[in-house]
Amino acid sequence: MNFPERVNEYRDRLTRSDRVLLDEILAHPAEAPFWRGGDVAQRAGVHAAAATRLAQRLGYQGYLELRDDLRRDREDRLNGAGDRFREELRGQDRVLEALLATELDSLAAVLRHVDQAQVDEVADLLAGARTVYLFARGNAGVLADLLDGRLRRFGMRAVNLSGPGREVAERLLAMSESDVVVSFAFRRAPRNLTDLYAHAASVGARTVLVTDTLHTLDPGPTTVLSAPRGHQEGFSSLSVPMMIANAIVLTVAQRHPDAVLPALDRLDGLLADFD
Known part of the structure; x- marks a missing residue:
């Protein structure tokens, strides 16, 4: 290792x-x-x-x-973003083909790092939560947006903790032990992530981190789903964490159909009225 x-x-x-x-x-x-x-x-x-x-x-x-x-x-590692892109592009005439190969390798390796039992645990936490709080910064924000939309379609209450710290703090006022935080962070911890974990711990809420190499936060999350996003020295996409997020969503539906399917039926009726 x-x-x-x-x-x-x-x-x-x-x-x-x-x-x-x-x-x-x-x-x-x-x-x-x-x-x-x-x-x-x-x-x-x-x-x-x-x-x-x-x-x-x-x-x-x-x-x-x-x-x-x-x-x-x-x-084997380059530190700067510019250097990583230079290395990734050096000698690459067929970018699409090379990127596809890297992504497929990374996706195929996920099961060596995250198993279905871990996904089941997170899915059950979300299904049983009063509110699911979502936190991500930078490029990872699209993952929080994805999960936010999917959970709301299931009739679940989701709060996306986007925006500056003051707005995040205001949204956390109602957090309780019945809630769950799902966060996405890679390479380095974004500002306020450990503050969020500390507050969640103080009220008894569970916390989940989807990451690649971020393991040393203090305070840390109660659950970690960690899988590499590609070659550390090269370009790392969001395909792997997005697959993990989608696996969580599908597992929620698979394990809790009595709650999810009626909500989707109600959504169909609302969409017919509002479209």
Whole structure:
């Protein structure tokens, strides 16, 4: 396993200090592979021995082995958006064909990371929720919009937490333990995501994160659906998380037809009146 895969595999055993260290490492992908264990611990504000303990919890013999893994990952990864596109386009005369091959590979790999039991769990959470709150920023916003529309067609109450932080805060006033938050975030956590998780935890609401390599949030979500979106060093599309979102929607309908199908019938009648 490489470093991101180890973080995903052992995420549940990580301590708060481990997560602080990982945040520091992941926030500096170009520099971290050259830091000593003491360096990263000092930057994260934790005891020097914490870096070794983190490495061992991730299955390494020690921090040097973890750092070697980071260096190998760095050699295969480009950091800037411009560099990623340059690499993706270099030598590509048939962009459509190459993109299709990458997307198919990524979609085929989803079942190695997310299984139906996890999707069932999330679908049941949504079906039993009083309100489903949706959160995404940037390009991921289309995924929240997609889920918002699909859930409303099922007769479910969905609140899309778009807009600036003040508007998000106002919409969260009514959140309770009967609610669920579904969030989409990739590479780095968007602003207010951990604030949202902290508030949800304070009122007892469950939280779900659909992501690729984002595993070290503090506070974190109660459920994570994580699958790579393509080659880390290249262009990463939304096909994989969109498929996961669609799988959740279809699973809600498949597992809760008594609630979903009558709502769709009522929608047909309303559409006939309003079209």
